[in-house]
Amino acid sequence: MDGNYNEAPTLPASYSRLSLSSSQGSSVSCISPTEDRTLSLRTSIASEGLPDNNGRTNLQGGYGEGSRPLESGLREDRKRDASRADGEKRSAMRQNPHVGQVNFKDMMKQDTDPVQGLNCQKNNAVCEGYQAAEQWRQTRMSKGENGRRSIDLPPLINGVENETDRLLLSHFNHQLVHILSLFTGDRNPFIEILMPMALQDTGLMHSLLCLSGCHFAERTRSPTIDVSEITQRQQYHFDAAVSYLRQRDLAIAHTCAEHNETDDISVAQMMLLCLKTAVNGETDGEYAIHMDAARHLVWCAKAHASNSAFQSFVNEFFVYHDVSNALTSLRHRSSLLLDPDTDFPPFIQPEAGSYLGILSSIFLYLRKITSLRDRIRERRANGLVPFVDFQILAEGEEINQGLKEWDIYEQPGTPRFLASHLYRQCTWIYLHRTICLRNGNLAIAVDEGLKLLRQLPSDGEMQAILLMPVFLLGCAAFEPSQRPEIAKAFDGLQSYRNSGNIRHARTVVEGVWQMMDRGDDNSWDWETLMDRMGLDFLIT
Secondary structure (H helix, E strand, O other): OOOOOOOOOOOOHHHOOOEEEOOOOOEEEOOOHHHHHHHHHHHHHHHOOOEOOOOOEOOOOOOOOOOOOHHHHHHHHHHHHHHHHHHHHHHHHHHOOOOOOOOHHHHHHHHHOOEOOHHHHHOOOOOOOEOOOOOOOOOOOOOOEOOEOOOOOOOOOOOOOOHHHHHHHHHHHHHHHHHHOOOOOOOOHHHHHHHHHHHHOHHHHHHHHHHHHHHHHHHOOOOOOOOHHHHHHHHHHHHHHHHHHHHHOOOOOOOOOOOOHHHHHHHHHHHHHHHHHHHOOOOEOOHHHHHHHHHHHHHHHHHHOOOHHHHHHHHHHHHHHHHHHHOOOOOOOOHHHHOOOOOOOOOOOHHHOOOHHHHOOHHHHHHHHHHHHHHHHHHHHOOOOOOOOHHHHHHHHHHHHHHHHOOOOOOOOOHHHHHHHHHHHHHHHHHHHHHOOOOHHHHHHHHHHHHHHHHOOOOOHHHHHOHHHHHHHHOOOOOHHHHHHHHHHHHHHHHHHOOHHHHHHHHHHHHHHHHHHOOOHHHHOHHHHHHHHOOEOOOO
């Protein structure tokens, strides 16, 4: 028979000899499967009188020549060995009941140590032993490994570079776009117009993912949820978006250029970065630089408009945000607001619009009321009395008459119809808080506004444009009984939109309530209150 029977085969470390200590400190050896087989082979060698590994004939254990037939002697010897081993095991168990139980930590430790071959142990030889067993782990093949090179495929969508980016892109398409516009389907301009543009331009895609990252982090705002990776990617995309804008030298353009696709991309980037400031709850007027630069590009390019759908959407976007911003900020006044007699730029058809106030031209009245407030504030600062002179009263009455005659073209009973009435109601409240300090008609108007608000679906697309009406209702709620419902409306908006500017709007309203409760006549001027609080944000 070929081979050295005294040499143990290579086996995992867990099959090596384990030394188990008893409670008395004695050591009990457990025979491993390997050694049991080796012992049987060595017994066979001895019984047949074959030479061992030292060249001597092994006749120990009573196996002399002619002592007994080979087969019977072998069977008796095996029985005696088994009986002796069983007795030793029972004796050891009586002394220490834990004998035979393997400690998991000891096994793990032994798995990390080299395993010495049985033949080397028997011959008292020193060797390095077998390599310790290692758990297989899948690794990515790198350059030069096994003479091969891994090949990284380029991204399918420029700007979408990893799994987190894919999550942000999905969040934008399935969640965020529904709170940015009145449309929730394919007619949504952020899907129909901006998304195809972003797929063609890396800088715009970075702006889109930055906005999505801000909203995702705001939505999951919780001390128990770690959004650090989302925040890091959002900052990365913001830096990349600004870098692309600077490369085009259009973010702070000083001269007018011919209108082309690149101009549209830059304007679209600035629009998304402007929205990012609202979603992120930024309060230092960061939106202004984006709006001013984009407005400059739009003004330069209006005579060369090539993408009419995008141009109409841009016009609507800036009118909506400029007029809304003027309701809360003293620092920023666009040329659209400096001259209240200037016509608004042309918009898309009412049934295709994204912002309700634009479609119904209600923002024309809001802009005129803002101009009246600026004049009253100036008269107060200069000590001119009365603060509201006859000219201001006359213009206010003209606005009031226009609101009474204003027709709503939406289908009765629909959410748009109700929201249109709510906007008209809140525009009248805005006028009343500007011209008068307080009378009984104001409380009735607030109650009517709350009634309209209750009829709107709490999870419908109209929630996208309700922050400004809720804010105006709050700034006119002198009656304490009206305030809980307004606070509930803020909660509903936050739950639906998850936007940082909603929290700040509520903070301002609560400050106005405090001024009302202590009888402060300046409660009408919440813009000055916000300036003192250091809050400058979009209320859209």
